Amino acid sequence: MQEFIERSIFTEEHDIFRHSVRDYIEKEIVPNNAQWEKAHMVTRESWEKLGANGFLCIQVPEAYGGMGITDFRYNAIFTEELSRSGCAGPAVGYPLHNDIVLPYLLDFGNEELKQKWCPKMASGEAIAAVAMTEPAAGSDLQGMKCTAEDKGDHYLVNGSKTFITNGYLCDIAVVAVKTDPTLGAKGISLLLMEAAMEGFTKGEPFHKVGLHAQDTCELFFDNVKVSKGNLIGKEGEGFKYLMHELAQERLVVGIGAVGAAEGIFWKTLQYTNERNAFGRSISQFQNTRFKLAELASKITMARSFLDQCTALHCAGKLDAAMASMIKYTTTELQCEVADECLQLHGGYGYIWEYDVARAWADARVQRIYAGTNEIMKELIARKFVGK
Ligand SMILES: Cc1cc2nc3c(=O)[nH]c(=O)nc-3n(C[C@H](O)[C@H](O)[C@H](O)COP(=O)(O)OP(=O)(O)OC[C@H]3O[C@@H](n4cnc5c(N)ncnc54)[C@H](O)[C@@H]3O)c2cc1C
Incomplete structure (x- = not known):
């Protein structure tokens, strides 16, 4: 594909990477996209293939099973090429996992959480989502109602989230909760919740106007016990x-x-x-x-x-x-x-x-x-x- 203007921010190494991304998309994404649109989601296998080919979470340090590539331009190339291909569902879901969810874990997660989830996110074994929006609170995030009650060694989480990208397939989600409902922004914390936790359920993927291959859905939490070890960073700093x-x-x-x-x-x-x-x-x-x-x-x-x-x-x-x-x-x-x-x-x-x-x-x-x-x-x- 022709460029509109000379791209001075990229080097020859970036160009080589771009070609390998394009090749991969042509062979593994474009031929499957129509089927994924019908299914309202990509396949789990597609995540694992991406991981095996080194396209997931490249910034994960080697100590946590990644490649430790911290040059964001590589991530940018991956998203750019997916979007140029016109396969918009994958172009939203994969980068969300790589560049939107992972940073919460890398920047603020504790050692145990990083050890447990970074290798799985990089291999595609664990699919990640981030859940902030609620049925009655989107732009006004401080108005969220999802609560995490302090029960000593764990939180008890109740509430729901909506419009969650990668929601239906997700194994983990960074969830914004109110640890102190009497406070506004300062009462918000982030928890890493696992889809396998008892009381964590999912809605069916929404039938959206577009992004048909994206599994956007609601998440429901009914008395979900979440260990204090799953708190991301500090309480009230979410x-x-x-x-x-x-x-x-x-x-x-x-x-x-x-x-x-x-x-x-x-x-x-x-x-x-x-x-x-x-x-x-x-x-x-x-x-x-x-x-x-x-x-x-x-x-x-x-x-x-x-x-x-x-x-x-x-x-x-x-x-x-x-x-x-x-x-x-x-x-x-x-x-x-x-x-x-x-x-x-x-x-x-x-x-x-x-x-x-x-x-x-x-x-x-x-x-x-x-x-x-x-x-x-x-x-x-x-x-x-x-x-
Ligand atoms: C396909 C899809 C995927 C999404 N993925 C995720 C996800 O992965 N995780 C997640 O947490 N959320 C996700 N969202 C939610 C998305 O971020 C929210 O829909 C968005 O922030 C808007 O919130 P809302 O829908 O509650 O609209 P509202 O906040 O109710 O806004 C309605 C209208 O009022 C306007 N408005 C509100 N406040 C103001 C203001 N102060 N000044 C001017 N105008 C204002 C808005 O601009 C909008 O036009 C997704 C949504 C969609 C549709």
Whole structure:
């Protein structure tokens, strides 16, 4: 796939890795995606294969069974290539495990938790989720109701979570709970909960507008006994940890957004060259040329800003406002690109078997999760306008 602009943040080693990722996706992901969409989930086997091929949790230190590759650009390449392929379910579920859940364990988990779960996450034996959202609390996380009552050596967890990515297949979940319901943010803690714990049940995967190969579902906790050893970090610090990791989560969403926009742009360009109307290819109409020119310009700007943000993140300098800007601008662009590309496909654009139909449906949620784009604007305004 052609690049929109020279990618100065990557080296030759990164390019070699990119080619191996592309190869893998072409052979192991693309041929299976339609079947996974029908099943509303990928297979467990696909996770294990990814692990065996070294694409899961590459940043896990060798001491915990990983490769200890802490250069985030490799993770970025993996997400980017998955998204460019148009297999959006896998492009969301696998990176969530690698780059969104694992950091909680690595940055704040105790030794025992790391020893137990990092090797299994890296091999694909354990699939991970993160559960913050509740039926009555999404943007307003502090309003969550899920409680973890202190019972001495363990917590008793009651409540439910909803819209959980990887929820149906997950073996473990980092769950945000209220250890002190009388407090707001300071009453929130994070627990590593195991799906096998008694009283932990799951709903059926939701039938979503898009991301059909993603097993998004509800999680229910009915008097689940969770050992104090499963507390991530310190009690009452959960909200702080969430805020700490959300910058990377939002960057990952941006990486997916630009990758998906690029992927569908090139497919649409090809389609407009091949489709004829009024005796010529539709790419020769001025409207088509101008639409593609507009989209190419906007994608080039987004790619440039995104690579800059990835470099800032690698240097530990990506702040909350910048992460929000990248998430907001790139996901809005992804939806615009998908919509314009669908229009250029005419009626075929509305048929599910066409990549552009899926790109259109898959794009929409990007403006909603990982913090809605309205919340992103709030966070940006806080920096530039004040509280
Ligand atoms: C497919 C999918 C996967 C998801 N995966 C996960 C996951 O893995 N883990 C997880 O914990 N959650 C997940 N979510 C949940 C997601 O993060 C929430 O849906 C999102 O944060 C919005 O919360 P909500 O749905 O409760 O909407 P609400 O918070 O009720 O928002 C409704 C509307 O009000 C607006 N609004 C709310 N507050 C403000 C404000 N202060 N200013 C301006 N506008 C505001 C919102 O922007 C939105 O437009 C997922 C959701 C989906 C659909």
